[in-house]
Amino acid sequence: MRIHLVNPNTTVSMTDKIAAAARAVARPGSEILARTSAMGPASIEGYYDDALALPGLLAAIAEAESDGVDGHVIACFDDTGLEAARTLARGPVVGIGEAGFHFASLIAHRFAVVTTLSRSIPVIEANLVRYGLDRRCCAVRASEVAVLELEDAASGARGRISAEIARSVAKDGAEAVVLGCAGMADLARALTEEHGVPVIDGVASAVTLVEALVSTGLVTSKHGAYAAPRPKAYTGLLKDFAPRES
Known part of the structure; x- marks a missing residue:
């Protein structure tokens, strides 16, 4: 099984960390093909970065489809x-945010999310509503750690994340905590031991879900919302993204 793991930002060191977390949980025989976006922001922190990360992400999905991968993981929380990636893909496409939420909902009645900056909270809250899991989430908390601080061992990021987990368990009644950034993937196990509640890494969750979907023969539905884009002309900087006849 060949699983394409795409980091939609352009920071290679973060891709390496994410890939290591994915390979640590992948089944024997599963190959993790990690790719860093070739264009876009160095980190994704809010709506503007998110919008400008899309062309690089979609180009990576299209390239991996041409390579014949079995499924995709989008490694941004x-x-x-x-949704756009699913229109390009034959196999399953799983985001680490959705995967982490679903894993948490299966092992805890109420879970919290601890993310990076406060500006990320509205995006996460909207996704929880979209996935129908907002009532299961007791809090979305920000550690006020910038994404790229997660790449600097001297930044104190781990301590701030840990402190926010402790506050959520004590004040929000969180029974499990989802780490709200792919760059936190290497922290889950140690933080679980430290706090005595499950701390969930969405990267590991997403890889496991893709493996399960592929193993059961399920692919992305092409009837309705995730049908392939209709061929049409695109102009300007986006002309190379124009959908073509398959």
Whole structure:
């Protein structure tokens, strides 16, 4: 099984960390093909970054489809471009945010999310509503750690994330916590041991879900919302993204 893992930002060191987390949980025989977006922001923090990450992400999905992968993981907790990516893909496409939420809902009655900056909270809250899991989430908290601080061991990021988890367990009644950034993927196990509640990494969750979907022979439906884009002309900088006849 060949799983395409795409980091929609352009920071290669983060891709390497995410890929290591994915390979740590992948089944024997599953190959993780990690790719860093070739264009876009160095990190995705809010609506503007999210919008400008889409062309690079969709180009990566299209390239991986040409390579014949079995499924895709979008390694941004905002689930950047998830719906659009599904229109390009034959196999399943899973975002780490949606995967993390679903894993949490299966092992805890109430879960919290601890993310990076406050500006990410509205995106996550909207996704929880869209996925029908907002009533299961007791809080979305920001550690006020910038995404790229997660790449700097001297930044104190881990301590701030841990402190926010402790507050959520004590004040919100969180029974599990989802880490709200792909760059936190290497922290889940240690934070679980530290706090005594499940701390969930969406990267591991998404890889596991893609493996399960592929193993059961399920693919992305092409009837309705995720049908392939209709061929038409695009202009300007987006001309190379114009859908063509298959």
